[in-house]
Amino acid sequence: MGRVEGKVAFITGAARGQGRSHALRLAEEGADIVGVDICAQIDTVPYPMSTPADLAETVALVEKTGRRMLGLEADVRDLSALQNAVDRGWDTFGRLDTVVANACTLNGNGPAWELSEHQFQDQVDVALGGAWRTAKATIPALIEQGQGGSIILISSTSGISAEINIAHYVAAKTGVTGLMRALAADLAHYMIRVNSIHPTNVRSPMIENQPTVDLFAGGRPGFTFEHPEIKAAFQSMNLMPVPWIEPIDISNAVLYLASDETRYVTATTHVVDAGALAAFKHPHVE
Numbered sequence: 001m002g003r004v005e006g007k008v009a010f011i012t013g014a015a016r017g018q019g020r021s022h023a024l025r026l027a028e029e030g031a032d033i034v035g036v037d038i039c040a041q042i043d044t045v046p047y048p049m050s051t052p053a054d055l056a057e058t059v060a061l062v063e064k065t066g067r068r069m070l071g072l073e074a075d076v077r078d079l080s081a082l083q084n085a086v087d088r089g090w091d092t093f094g095r096l097d098t099v100v101a102n103a104c105t106l107n108g109n110g111p112a113w114e115l116s117e118h119q120f121q122d123q124v125d126v127a128l129g130g131a132w133r134t135a136k137a138t139i140p141a142l143i144e145q146g147q148g149g150s151i152i153l154i155s156s157t158s159g160i161s162a163e164i165n166i167a168h169y170v171a172a173k174t175g176v177t178g179l180m181r182a183l184a185a186d187l188a189h190y191m192i193r194v195n196s197i198h199p200t201n202v203r204s205p206m207i208e209n210q211p212t213v214d215l216f217a218g219g220r221p222g223f224t225f226e227h228p229e230i231k232a233a234f235q236s237m238n239l240m241p242v243p244w245i246e247p248i249d250i251s252n253a254v255l256y257l258a259s260d261e262t263r264y265v266t267a268t269t270h271v272v273d274a275g276a277l278a279a280f281k282h283p284h285v286e
């Protein structure tokens, strides 16, 4: 028996990165997956976002585990698209147990007062509005099913502590942490648990891209993600001597919170951060 055998998980941002890894890890442990992703670019995001081919690859990888996956294009800023995805998932699998609100972007960077209104609004709409819409679209099915459930909101260390040059992201992810607590309070009566996960740097396309490298290089040209100075800058954010962790490290936390092993765990901030939140130093990038 897998740890989530027979459950159905709804995952946003499932085309690549951590969302793909969550889909695979839950499938390996017996879950079927409904995975949605925008599969398109948002113009305030300075690095390439996912494509339809990415989502198709996640579906193929899940199917290799022997489980089923419904992959659908939907933007978490579009409530009716999410509700349609939930309906199609219900028609396909006939149940819903786990919700992972994972989709997010990093809409550029800079000192708080230099971010544009457009950047700030996009960030909050995707990260915080998207998490709320994902909850709103999925909760009626969980309640109607009447067997409890687990909602997992992917926040960040930025949802607990400040980071330099990303005030919009810090604000949105801190909002996600508050949303988690409020949802947990509203849903406890239904035995629906709600928890957030707070990763440090995770090696995914969100950080493994040139604009992020340029930020960590302080605008100096010629640096790559693997450059020792860049790795050292990332590493200085963590206590443990690693610059970043891998998507599977977060997927294992998702699996734990999705499983019945955590049947009385709700309203918690689950930190997977190589000690980042306790670390003394943060890189100072101009």
Ligand SMILES: NC(=O)c1ccc[n+]([C@@H]2O[C@H](COP(=O)([O-])OP(=O)(O)OC[C@H]3O[C@@H](n4cnc5c(N)ncnc54)[C@H](O)[C@@H]3O)[C@@H](O)[C@H]2O)c1
Pocket: 012, 013, 014, 015, 016, 017, 018, 019, 036, 037, 038, 039, 040, 049, 050, 074, 075, 076, 077, 101, 102, 103, 104, 105, 126, 130, 154, 155, 156, 157, 198, 199, 200, 201, 202, 203, 204, 205, 206, 207
């Ligand atoms: N990578 C990191 O260092 C890091 C650290 C802490 C937290 N996180 C969080 O982890 C989660 C996963 O990010 P990742 O690292 O896998 O990044 P990623 O960019 O590889 O994946 C994010 C996915 O979300 C999708 N997405 C973005 N906006 C969307 C929208 N409006 N509607 C639907 N889908 C959308 C993207 O297309 C992409 O496939 C995010 O919530 C992110 O904020 C990441």
